[in-house]
Amino acid sequence: MNTHNLMLIDPHIHMTSRTTDDYERMRKAGIVAIIEPAFWLGQPRTEVGSFKDYFSSLVGWERFRESQFGIKHYCTIGLNSKEANNEALAEQVMELLPLFVCKEGVVGVGEIGYDDQTPVEDKYFRAQLDLAKEVNLPVQVHTPHRDKKAGTIKSMEVCLEHGIAPDMVIIDHNNEETVKDVLDRGFWAAFTIYPNSKMGNERMVEIVEKYGTERIIVNSSADWGVSDPLSVPKTASLMLERGIALEDVRKVCYQNALDSFGKSGQMHESDWLTPATVDQREKFSDNSILRGGQTPVVGEIAATGELESNIVR
Amino acid sequence: MYQADIYATKAYLKELLERSTPPQGFTWLNQKLELLGTEAAQAKDLFLAFSAAPRFIGKEQLQLTETEKALADVIRPGFNPSRWTATQTARTLLLLSLSCKDAAQYRQQIEALFNTADMGELVALYAALPLLPHPELFVKRAAEGVRTNMGDVFEAITLDNPYPADYMEEDAWNQLVLKTLFVGKPLYRIYGIEKRSNARLARMLSDYAHERWAAGRAVSPELWRPIGPFLDDTLAEDIKKLFSQPNELEKEAAALACYHSKCHTAKTLLDSHPQLKARVENGEITWSLIGNKNLQLN
Numbered sequence: 001m002n003t004h005n006l007m008l009i010d011p012h013i014h015m016t017s018r019t020t021d022d023y024e025r026m027r028k029a030g031i032v033a034i035i036e037p038a039f040w041l042g043q044p045r046t047e048v049g050s051f052k053d054y055f056s057s058l059v060g061w062e063r064f065r066e067s068q069f070g071i072k073h074y075c076t077i078g079l080n081s082k083e084a085n086n087e088a089l090a091e092q093v094m095e096l097l098p099l100f101v102c103k104e105g106v107v108g109v110g111e112i113g114y115d116d117q118t119p120v121e122d123k124y125f126r127a128q129l130d131l132a133k134e135v136n137l138p139v140q141v142h143t144p145h146r147d148k149k150a151g152t153i154k155s156m157e158v159c160l161e162h163g164i165a166p167d168m169v170i171i172d173h174n175n176e177e178t179v180k181d182v183l184d185r186g187f188w189a190a191f192t193i194y195p196n197s198k199m200g201n202e203r204m205v206e207i208v209e210k211y212g213t214e215r216i217i218v219n220s221s222a223d224w225g226v227s228d229p230l231s232v233p234k235t236a237s238l239m240l241e242r243g244i245a246l247e248d249v250r251k252v253c254y255q256n257a258l259d260s261f262g263k264s265g266q267m268h269e270s271d272w273l274t275p276a277t278v279d280q281r282e283k284f285s286d287n288s289i290l291r292g293g294q295t296p297v298v299g300e301i302a303a304t305g306e307l308e309s310n311i312v313r
Numbered sequence: 314m315y316q317a318d319i320y321a322t323k324a325y326l327k328e329l330l331e332r333s334t335p336p337q338g339f340t341w342l343n344q345k346l347e348l349l350g351t352e353a354a355q356a357k358d359l360f361l362a363f364s365a366a367p368r369f370i371g372k373e374q375l376q377l378t379e380t381e382k383a384l385a386d387v388i389r390p391g392f393n394p395s396r397w398t399a400t401q402t403a404r405t406l407l408l409l410s411l412s413c414k415d416a417a418q419y420r421q422q423i424e425a426l427f428n429t430a431d432m433g434e435l436v437a438l439y440a441a442l443p444l445l446p447h448p449e450l451f452v453k454r455a456a457e458g459v460r461t462n463m464g465d466v467f468e469a470i471t472l473d474n475p476y477p478a479d480y481m482e483e484d485a486w487n488q489l490v491l492k493t494l495f496v497g498k499p500l501y502r503i504y505g506i507e508k509r510s511n512a513r514l515a516r517m518l519s520d521y522a523h524e525r526w527a528a529g530r531a532v533s534p535e536l537w538r539p540i541g542p543f544l545d546d547t548l549a550e551d552i553k554k555l556f557s558q559p560n561e562l563e564k565e566a567a568a569l570a571c572y573h574s575k576c577h578t579a580k581t582l583l584d585s586h587p588q589l590k591a592r593v594e595n596g597e598i599t600w601s602l603i604g605n606k607n608l609q610l611n
Contacts, residue, residue: 052429098357099429102365127357265368310323 003030003236006250007272010232011035011257012111012140012172012192012219015073016054016062022222022229023069030194032272033072035261036062037111037140040080042224046184048092051079057098063105072272074261076110076282077101077236084124085116087111094127101135107264108132110140114151117144122158129162138263139169145197153180156185170260170307173198179211188260190217193231193312202237205242213251217260228312237310316448316479317389323409325388326402328382333373341369342403356422363407363426363434365421370403389474391504392443404437405444413446420450425455430480432463439469442476449480456485459492467496473505478505487514491541492522497611500525500535501604507539515543519551528552533564534607538600541573549578556586562606564589565598 008030015036016022026034038056045051058075066073077100079093101109109132114121132139139159144151152171159169166186173192174182182189192198192206202219220231228234234252240246261267345362345378348354348590377385377395381464385392393403408426413419423445427438439458442451457476458470470477471493486509493500500506506550518536525532537555555567568589583590592598 054429056429059462060435063432064465096429099364102361102368103369104364104433105431186349207443 002240002242003233004235004246006030006254006255007032008232008236009033009035009257010222010229011170011217011219011261012037012221014039014221015066015225016057016223018229019066020069023066023071024250026229026233027069027071028274029230030236031071031233033074033142033258033267034066035074035107035257036073037108037142038075039111039142039223040075041083044083044086046089048089048096051093051094055096055142056133059100059103059105074085074107074267076108076138077103077106078109078112078128078140079124080111081113081115081121081125081142081144084116084121087120089214091121091126094124097128097131100136100210101131105266106137107266108138108170109135109140109142110138110170112139113142113155114144115142117147117151117154125155125159126162129164132168133164137168138261138282139164140144141169141171143171143173145173146172148175149177149181152295153181155180159187160185168263170261171219172219177197178201179216180206183211186215188215188217188256190219192219192221193235194221194227195201195312196226201231201238201311202313204235205239205244208239208244208248208252213248213256215260216252217256217257218252219257234310234312242311262292268303315446317392317444319409319446321388322444323406324383325380325384326394326406326409329375329377329394330370330399330402330406331337333375334370334403338371338399338403340368342366342406346406349407349410350412350417356425358406359422360429363404366398366403366407367433370400372398372400374398375402389443389475391478393473393504394440396473397440398424400433400507401440404434405441407439408441408445415523416447416450419447423451424454431577434509435463435466435600436469439466440474442470443474443479448476449478451486452482456488459485459489464496467492468498472498473504474500475504478503478509483509483511483513487511487517490514491517494518494521494533494536494589497514497533499604499608500533500538501601507542510539510542512543515540515548519548522551531560532563534560534562535600537566537570538603541570542575544570544579545575546576546578549576549582552579552582556582562603562610565592566603568593569600569603 010031012286013034013036013171038055038058038166055077063073077097079090084090109128112125112128129139141155145156170190171182171190172190179189193201193204207218216234218232220228220229231251236249239249347603348358375394375397382395385394411419411422430438437480442455455470461467471489493503522532522536552567552570555563568583568586572593573581
């Protein structure tokens, strides 16, 4: 099982929930860059300060932590649909967003969209679309788990209503039922390979066989739930094994993510093309990711592209 | 209220920046500086310009001539922007264009930037502290900077920055020095390291050396620099041990620490190493040289 040393991007992964072991395995499997969308934390926040510190950590500590493992960290900033339902809090979070959306390495407004498809979710989705338009950033749209197909279509219609070009919008968490509508309308279609709930990667292979590679993107959405930070490399590996051409795999597991989020002007291949030289001595011995007694990794981390099993179901 | 003449500082930084940024970037910055200087400026204008700066300015490192380095030190003693990037310089200029008449409001603006800053912004903010008006307002903030775990941010507050030596309280300063050693950064790039040394710091550093020795780990020869002037009979025991270490730099550090001490035991120790003593007296052994050599080795 291997990825033929392809460079890979995971354009949707919540690294604040992951460990340093994950970082190491991801880098070894060929991941050179990731995008961490702002999302909820598994339970609703009750204070605006929690959002502020969360956004700060996405552009600060988490970025630093990742750099120690030779992976470039980008993020999208936004108010997620679940927490948009707390209107008093949502108002305050909306005031915070302009402080963060123009920061370095912020490649989009996201992940935003619908959860229960309530009127309040709709209000803040629209307000954030206007913000994205104002600062000319791509939009990363989270599509709902329930009433998915209607919610996906509605998300796209609202984007168009707000004058946002389809090629500036990444519609996420697609499946066999939504993909055609998304591609037909000219939006980017992202697929989340997430065990048990969203997509398995065997199904993903079939999607690429059926729909090709134009505007299709693979991600893991790995977070605090049972999920797999190696979903992208495993899917790349499986596609190669099942006879999909290397160039096609490269498109859905690397190039399309770069082309879509690269429209932010904040993400360039040159950011990681210089070989990843990692100096963990930069780390600090107290309260750091390296603890006393560990030998720091200095120099280039080699990507082997070798994995155990490459199936995610 | 002022640490440096704002007008002179801005003129100096602008000249350096103009050489390291595309003309359209420089024009963009000048527009923003003008906007922030007017009554019509809103908080949002500062936040957006501050965070968007890299898009227009780029990240080239400044190129300073020897004359310009010397001029920095005239504008503000200890000020040294030779490792600054273009974006960092632009951000500093933005900070310097804010109205500072109302101290409370000024502090609020700067603190809001700190509280929502990304890594690059934190570097710019901490390194700009020695140039900002109302320096006394940022003493706690500087101590907070020393607590960071982000390497670049730590360097921005600690190395080549005269603010800590001029304004930090002793406890915070001692933590700064100790942590610099702890994370393996060079002590010789801490401005005012000699001026701010104190007996308590000497004791803390000696304890740290003992801890390292007990664990079988190497001790930076730079550790003995702040200890030298505070050597007493107890601390001189450490120096005795240092003279017997196989590492040449440690012997040099032992000699230099003794040389800067008035303690009789230390003087006697140095006399018993006449060759090292002669090299110290000839200026062949200095803390900068030791620090530099140590950096090369690690």
